[in-house]
Amino acid sequence: MITKNDINNFIEKIPPSPDVLKQTISLLNNEELTKASKVASQDPALSAYLKNLVNKPLYGFKNEINDISQIFGILGLSASQQSVYNYMLTLLSPKKWELFALNESSFYELQANLSVKWQKILEHLNILDQDIESAITLLPASIIVSEALFKDVKTDVEMLRGVHALDYNTILLRLCDTTLFNICELIAKKWEMPPVIAEILKASSGTQKSENKEINQLGKWMHLLLFYELSKPMFINAELNDFIEFNVEYVEDIYEEFSTLMEIS
Amino acid sequence: MRAIVKNGIGVFTPQGFLDGNNSSTFLSIEDIEVTSQLNADTILVSLKKVIFFNKNGLDIFVKLFKKIREKNSITVGFCDYDKKKFQAINRFYSNDMSFSLFKTLEIASLFSQSFKNQQKNILLYSDDKSQRTAMAIELHDNGHNPIVAPTLEDFNEKASNKAAYDYIIEYTFLGQMGQKIATRVTGNAIIYTVSAFLDTDIGNTFNIAYHHNSLNVGFRLFIFDAYKVISMNIHAFNFFSKLSTSAAEYNATIVFVGLDFTKIPESFKENMEDAGILFYEQMDDILQNKELLKELGASSASNVINKRVIDKSTVTKLPNFIDATVSTIEMMTNSKAVKETVEVNNIEIKEKEGRIASSIGFYGDIDGMVILVFPTEIAKKACELLIGEKTDDVELILDTLAELVNIVGGKIKMLLGDHKISVNITLPRTYHSVDDLLEVVENKKGVQVDLAFDNDKFLFFLTK
Numbered sequence: 001m002i003t004k005n006d007i008n009n010f011i012e013k014i015p016p017s018p019d020v021l022k023q024t025i026s027l028l029n030n031e032e033l034t035k036a037s038k039v040a041s042q043d044p045a046l047s048a049y050l051k052n053l054v055n056k057p058l059y060g061f062k063n064e065i066n067d068i069s070q071i072f073g074i075l076g077l078s079a080s081q082q083s084v085y086n087y088m089l090t091l092l093s094p095k096k097w098e099l100f101a102l103n104e105s106s107f108y109e110l111q112a113n114l115s116v117k118w119q120k121i122l123e124h125l126n127i128l129d130q131d132i133e134s135a136i137t138l139l140p141a142s143i144i145v146s147e148a149l150f151k152d153v154k155t156d157v158e159m160l161r162g163v164h165a166l167d168y169n170t171i172l173l174r175l176c177d178t179t180l181f182n183i184c185e186l187i188a189k190k191w192e193m194p195p196v197i198a199e200i201l202k203a204s205s206g207t208q209k210s211e212n213k214e215i216n217q218l219g220k221w222m223h224l225l226l227f228y229e230l231s232k233p234m235f236i237n238a239e240l241n242d243f244i245e246f247n248v249e250y251v252e253d254i255y256e257e258f259s260t261l262m263e264i265s
Numbered sequence: 266m267r268a269i270v271k272n273g274i275g276v277f278t279p280q281g282f283l284d285g286n287n288s289s290t291f292l293s294i295e296d297i298e299v300t301s302q303l304n305a306d307t308i309l310v311s312l313k314k315v316i317f318f319n320k321n322g323l324d325i326f327v328k329l330f331k332k333i334r335e336k337n338s339i340t341v342g343f344c345d346y347d348k349k350k351f352q353a354i355n356r357f358y359s360n361d362m363s364f365s366l367f368k369t370l371e372i373a374s375l376f377s378q379s380f381k382n383q384q385k386n387i388l389l390y391s392d393d394k395s396q397r398t399a400m401a402i403e404l405h406d407n408g409h410n411p412i413v414a415p416t417l418e419d420f421n422e423k424a425s426n427k428a429a430y431d432y433i434i435e436y437t438f439l440g441q442m443g444q445k446i447a448t449r450v451t452g453n454a455i456i457y458t459v460s461a462f463l464d465t466d467i468g469n470t471f472n473i474a475y476h477h478n479s480l481n482v483g484f485r486l487f488i489f490d491a492y493k494v495i496s497m498n499i500h501a502f503n504f505f506s507k508l509s510t511s512a513a514e515y516n517a518t519i520v521f522v523g524l525d526f527t528k529i530p531e532s533f534k535e536n537m538e539d540a541g542i543l544f545y546e547q548m549d550d551i552l553q554n555k556e557l558l559k560e561l562g563a564s565s566a567s568n569v570i571n572k573r574v575i576d577k578s579t580v581t582k583l584p585n586f587i588d589a590t591v592s593t594i595e596m597m598t599n600s601k602a603v604k605e606t607v608e609v610n611n612i613e614i615k616e617k618e619g620r621i622a623s624s625i626g627f628y629g630d631i632d633g634m635v636i637l638v639f640p641t642e643i644a645k646k647a648c649e650l651l652i653g654e655k656t657d658d659v660e661l662i663l664d665t666l667a668e669l670v671n672i673v674g675g676k677i678k679m680l681l682g683d684h685k686i687s688v689n690i691t692l693p694r695t696y697h698s699v700d701d702l703l704e705v706v707e708n709k710k711g712v713q714v715d716l717a718f719d720n721d722k723f724l725f726f727l728t729k
Contacts, residue, residue, distance in 0.1 A: 001596040156596045159675050163668040164651045165269055165278055174650050175599050231281035236290040246280040246314045255316055264317060
């Protein structure tokens with residue numbers, strides 16, 4: 001169904017991070033917001049993405065914001081970096097989704113929702129770390145990887161899942177001895193993302209726990225946040241709710257805190 | 266979302282958060298319709314992967330339960346929860362809880378008559394006395410040994426000695442239990458369990474489609490486990506007589522085990538015997554007697570009735586059947602298949618050692634049966650994807666192989682559907698050895714395709 005060869009082909013086809021993005025992130029890391037916005041403005045697609053993102057109701061701005069320096073100014077260093085990483089991920093996402101009933105707009109919405117709520121979680125946990133804040137941006141890569149690897153064998157997977165409850169991550173592990181999250185780690189390396197991003201992402205899988213207590217704790221919050229989002233009707237309809245297995249035991253000790261923070265009743 | 270059926274229990278497994286906003290997206294009208302057509306004696310919603318739910322979130326599933334019960338009279342309910350969730354569900358539906366609650370899926374299976382392993386020592390407790398009694402009766406009826414703890418203190422004391430019990434049941438509630446006649450397969454015999462007073466309702470609770478499918482796939486021995494039958498009236502008597510007459514067309518045998526005739530007219534017994542029904546006192550009188558099993562047809566499939574037989578039109582669809590099979594095995598083993606020879610002849614298996622087999626029938630616009638003979642190692646490899654680990658447990662491999670062949674059957678149905686050929690598939694059947702298979706198909710003519718998967722020989726046989 002899927003072989004290691006298919007995975008290698010997929011990884012080989014991942015484009016390197018464009019120079020403009022590399023420069024923008026490097027400048028954001030050096031806290032040079034103005035210079036970063038000037039570089040970012042050179043890429044029309046990135047500019048359009050940022051404008052579209054920041055003008056979503058989720059951000060709550062009354063007037064439309066079009067200037068990149070203004071956008072970076074409003075978002076601040078961390079959120080700007082997150083947005084650039086989110087944009088990088090859209091370069092990987094398919095033009096037409098076939099496995100999941102997603103489109104450009106719903107995928108952006110998932111990215112934006114995750115980013116905003118991750119920010120809220122980190123504020124609650126008193127964590128101020130630009131790289132940790134950006135870790136959430138790699139999470140939807142697991143969905144893109146599932147789409148890329150499984151879309152051509154959709155019928156087979158449906159038949160398989162019709163007789164046995166298997167998620168995409170487990171199928172991949174049993175067939176190829178690797179996981180969606182290991183592949184995301186390779187993407188992160190290729191894009192020269194800080195290693196902590198991939199570490200947290202792997203812990204967020206619910207199956208590849210980290211030995212680092214802090215990273216594991218962040219992985220739990222991210223795992224729960226993912227399923228909080230994937231329980232929204234839009235993403236259940238997109239058949240995303242069970243693309244990986246939700247590990248309830250893993251997140252049980254933080255659930256009360258999470259539910260208070262997200263005002264779940 | 267669709268339920269996955271295993272051993273007669275269909276299970277939905279929603280994930281994450283269940284509330285009024287999203288619950289209707291988990292179950293469409295089509296999902297409900299498909300569920301009502303499943304061949305299951307229990308439908309459950311597992312809450313194992315649900316971290317939060319409220320009443321609005323559960324309501325959609327409770328509505329599903331009501332519809333399924335009205336239509337199919339089977340057991341419905343929730344399973345896989347903790348004490349907190351159990352108390353919440355009780356609070357939400359305290360006035361109208363017609364569904365059941367099973368702490369785990371394993372516990373639910375103890376109450377299912379399709380459960381194969383009986384005679385378990387089970388400690389149980391409920392603070393509701395009538396529930397304790399109801400559970401004890403159900404478990405006893407299913408062949409288990411229930412030990413009822415009358416008080417929580419007594420339960421806690423007994424439960425501390427976990428080794429003394431196979432299962433410990435608490436936080437479980439029995440709503441209306443299923444009235445469908447439970448079915449299980451033992452070897453190559455189908456066992457139906459009937460109980461209490463048998464009347465006209467037998468026509469509703471007996472799954473006639475399942476029975477016909479079983480005949481079509483080659484089962485020839487049908488045993489009614491009737492230890493718990495009190496009596497029967499003329500309607501039930503007529504039903505069984507007709508069933509036996511129609512089974513005779515397939516050379517199949519209907520047997521009653523444990524039926525007590527003290528409250529049944531003697532004339533019923535004579536007339537049922539005239540219709541070809543046999544009576545035995547103990548199940549083991551049949552199941553432990555291999556000669557008798559053979560005589561009764563538990564390994565024979567001769568004189569199969571088929572209105573439409575395999576012919577040129579079926580054979581022209583052969584590439585579809587092979588494609589469906591090969592792609593499924595390739596998918597499960599992640600290896601490539603090479604087609605070696607194709608011949609129209611009686612089945613010929615050169616190497617019999619280290620091989621197991623499975624078959625699945627299809628009927629409708631065309632009828633036939635696909636037989637697959639696997640080297641045990643390929644079967645093991647294919648099953649690893651479903652089981653998640655290597656195993657040498659032959660029964661587990663055969664069970665999983667049945668799931669795999671079910672996938673093949675589903676694929677055949679779909680591929681033929683693409684060519685406007687409508688068929689239904691039967692239950693898969695597995696064979697421990699090539700000799701077991703040959704007893705069924707030795708003299709059947711069909712199309713044999715020899716395939717190689719990574720140098721292991723694999724055989725595909727299409728017959729009527």
